[in-house]
Amino acid sequence: MHDRQADDSSITDQALIARTAEGDRRAFEQLVERHAAAVLRLATAASDPSTAEDVMQQTFLSVYQQAASFRAEASVRTWLLTIARNTAFRLHGKTRQEDLVEEPLTQLGVQAGWGSDDPEAIAIAAERKGALRRAMASLSAEDQEVLTLRDLEGLRGSEAAEVLGISLRALKSRLHRARLRLAASLRRLGTDDEQASIGGQP
Amino acid sequence: MIETAVAGLRCSEVLAQLSDYLDGELGASEVKRIEEHLLGCPNCERFGHNFGSMVVSLRRAPDGTESVDSKLVSRLLTQLDELTHEE
Numbered sequence: 593m594h595d596r597q598a599d600d601s602s603i604t605d606q607a608l609i610a611r612t613a614e615g616d617r618r619a620f621e622q623l624v625e626r627h628a629a630a631v632l633r634l635a636t637a638a639s640d641p642s643t644a645e646d647v648m649q650q651t652f653l654s655v656y657q658q659a660a661s662f663r664a665e666a667s668v669r670t671w672l673l674t675i676a677r678n679t680a681f682r683l684h685g686k687t688r689q690e691d692l693v694e695e696p697l698t699q700l701g702v703q704a705g706w707g708s709d710d711p712e713a714i715a716i717a718a719e720r721k722g723a724l725r726r727a728m729a730s731l732s733a734e735d736q737e738v739l740t741l742r743d744l745e746g747l748r749g750s751e752a753a754e755v756l757g758i759s760l761r762a763l764k765s766r767l768h769r770a771r772l773r774l775a776a777s778l779r780r781l782g783t784d785d786e787q788a789s790i791g792g793q794p
Numbered sequence: 795m796i797e798t799a800v801a802g803l804r805c806s807e808v809l810a811q812l813s814d815y816l817d818g819e820l821g822a823s824e825v826k827r828i829e830e831h832l833l834g835c836p837n838c839e840r841f842g843h844n845f846g847s848m849v850v851s852l853r854r855a856p857d858g859t860e861s862v863d864s865k866l867v868s869r870l871l872t873q874l875d876e877l878t879h880e881e
Contacts, residue, residue, distance in 0.1 A: 705841060706809055764814060771845070
């Protein structure tokens with residue numbers, strides 16, 4: 593998309609939405625350029641890598657059609673990501689696990705390496721982007737969504753809670769548990785890689 | 795995990811507040827108690843340090859290019875053309 597005119601960063605997202613509502617195609621393209629990567633990441637978390645592109649397309653078509661309904665006091669990114677999540681859920685949503693009984697936090701901690709002699713394993717594995725991607729992909733949609741919004745996209749807690757339709761308190765609890773489960777997954781990957789490496793030696 | 799109480803906090807209480815601590819969501823007195831616990835508890839200090847490093851790596855993970863495949867965007871704009879011509 594970089595053969596198109598460069599993004600004019602002096603124009604705010606709110607102004608681009610207003611222009612899009614008036615049918616300004618170039619303003620819409622700039623919105624896509626600014627936010628497509630974030631929408632694609634959340635779509636991947638909320639649906640599946642194989643359907644995320646479809647979710648992204650439908651999200652931006654909805655944005656084009658609904659631009660006039662955007663309220664200026666909201667964050668454009670939060671609004672876009674809310675539409676993306678709803679679209680993913682409607683089209684290809686994974687089975688939600690919200691009714692399951694939560695594991696005790698100490699159990700999650702132990703799986704993540706709390707109290708073990710190898711807590712470094714999670715930090716070492718997290719430095720490898722491939723391992724981080726695999727560990728993320730092994731988590732539930734709920735965990736991937738909250739990690740994507742808070743840690744990958746850098747949304748504030750209140751913004752992430754708004755996208756997910758939950759309270760700030762619930763958001764914080766979900767985020768902490770998701771990070772512990774990510775750490776546990778990274779720790780397992782680190783151990784697997786180590787064993788594979790030992791097994792591969794002549 | 796053998797729990798200890800340091801600075802009036804048990805290890806499981808520190809574990810429960812680790813993300814809030816890393817995200818700067820705690821008040822000054824809670825931060826002080828957690829930091830005193832971490833200073834006196836090597837297990838929690840090691841885990842907290844590595845857990846924090848993992849979060850930092852995660853936050854750095856998105857590619858700096860911040861763009862998606864140009865074919866994907868072209869397809870989207872074609873779909874938009876079809877949609878606007880139908881209306």
